[in-house]
Amino acid sequence: MAGDVLEGEDPEQADMMDEMCILVDEGDMPIGSASKLDCHRGAGLRHRAFSVLIFDEQNRLLLQKRASDKITFPGVWANSCCSHPLDIEGERETDDASGVRNAAVRKMEQELGIPIGTISQESLQFVTRMEYEARMNEVWVEHEIDHVLVTRANVEVNPNPNEIDECRWVTQNELEDMVKAHNAGELVIAPWFDLIRINLLKDWWNDIDDMSKHVDGVIHRFIKERPDRAGLSMMERHRVAAEQCIARAIEKSTEPRLAGAMMHLIEGGGKRLRAVLPSLVGEAVGHHHAGHHDLGAAIEIIHNFTLVHDDIMDNDPIRRGRPAVHIAYDMPTAINAGDAMLALAFEMIAESKDIRGDMMRDLVRVIGRMVRNVSEGQQMDMDFENREDMVSEEEYLQMISGKTAAMFETCALTGAMLSGASNEIQQACRMWGLETGLCFQLMDDIIDITGDTETLGKPAGSDVLEGKRTLMAIHALKQDPADLPAFHAIFGKGESGKDLLPKAIEEMNSVGSIEYGRNRAMEHHSAAHIHLRNLEVSEARTILENLTDWQLERMS
Known part of the structure; x- marks a missing residue:
């Protein structure tokens, strides 16, 4: 079973979260693979999917109500069959959508009990694709490029109760009645099917036998939109203002x-998160002013001061x-x-x-x-590196709470303070910053191992070579050393161990250490979202x- 996040879930559904989905870029070109678990939790990973629409001779559309045991979007009404092509032979292919067609045939048997061959691959008309995102809660999300397949078939269905609670053939009018029930809160229509219904299906219903004119x-x-697009003007405005202050x-x-x-470091770029966070929090709380730019600039300078000294202490050249x-x-x-930057x-x-002036003392x-x-x-x-005894997980979290998360926590708290927010809102912002900072550092540690020097802007894998706890x-140090010979051979040995670094990382992955770190990052990510619920809905909160x-999907 893949990860603690699946505790308490249906075992059969949990096992399927280990299946490997196909990751794709914006153009739907394959760029790798990841487990269904990693594709659907946290920020999600863009992956390939399909949605099948089956119509019968009476022009009725087959709908399914997803089983209550489903991990993502249980109990919602969706199109006939919806799932993912896997990173396996026969489903990776992109020519004429043959991969998704093969996957659809496989899943129609597994979900609907339609024997393979009853609906052929050739009869599945590939009409179009859509990219969408839909968040179920703080943990689970969909981010798919969905291939929409349409067919007409007179079939009897024998739903798998682990996948489907109920099936229903509906006319256009009956579907509209379901939409009214959805709007009244009496049932829920799956977000991806709702997008198909609203944007595509209404023009297709009478052309099912020949969809060629709809193939686009x-x-x-x-x-x-993502944070690099949504609210870009707001973030850019605050970044520019803070940089001018610096x-x-x-x-x-x-x-x-x-x-x-x-x-020197400031001119080298950087995300400027700490520079803009006080302003974004000020906007989200409801009262932003120019003082937030001075505040963000000051904290950004302090951040860069710590990096200057950190590079000296770690002897990092880049x-x-x-x-x-x-x-x-x-x-x-x-x-x-560095000293001058702190004073400045x-x-x-x-x-x-x-x-x-009356806020100066508290700030x-x-x-x-x-x-x-x-x-x-x-x-x-630094002390951890010289410890001969085992560093505990609690000690590590205490360390990153100070070294990294404290700045996020302070950016959020002081941003709310400057806006005159209530103590309750100040504390909600502070806790959001703390949890986000913890997630940020955990992901930084993962990226150090899984990234590359060019992307990172610093030597990849340096944490392992330097013996960073x-x-x-x-987690790896608690495992059987026999399972991690390369890791133990190079951990803390510096550049002399770099030739064995790929093998050491492979070992850490095989014993679940990287997955463990990712799961803990997920926990803090979810907690951060919960604290944001205390703020009024606004563009800044979004x-x-x-x-x-973004903490869960960044690579630099």
């Missing part, structure tokens, strides 16, 4: 070499695809630049014309505590929700 060769996009602050330095060292500050300049200058951040807040207290927590987390991280390493999802 396009991918219809019915998808909620540039003005660093320009105060009368020492050009020091100013250059302070700007950051954001360019030489680290201590490499581009020298060690003393890098240390001095507090100076910015104190001099802001848009932050009320300085919260941000000062953040810096201390980050430093304590960093010290724990990540959650995955802690962006925060999308950013929460």
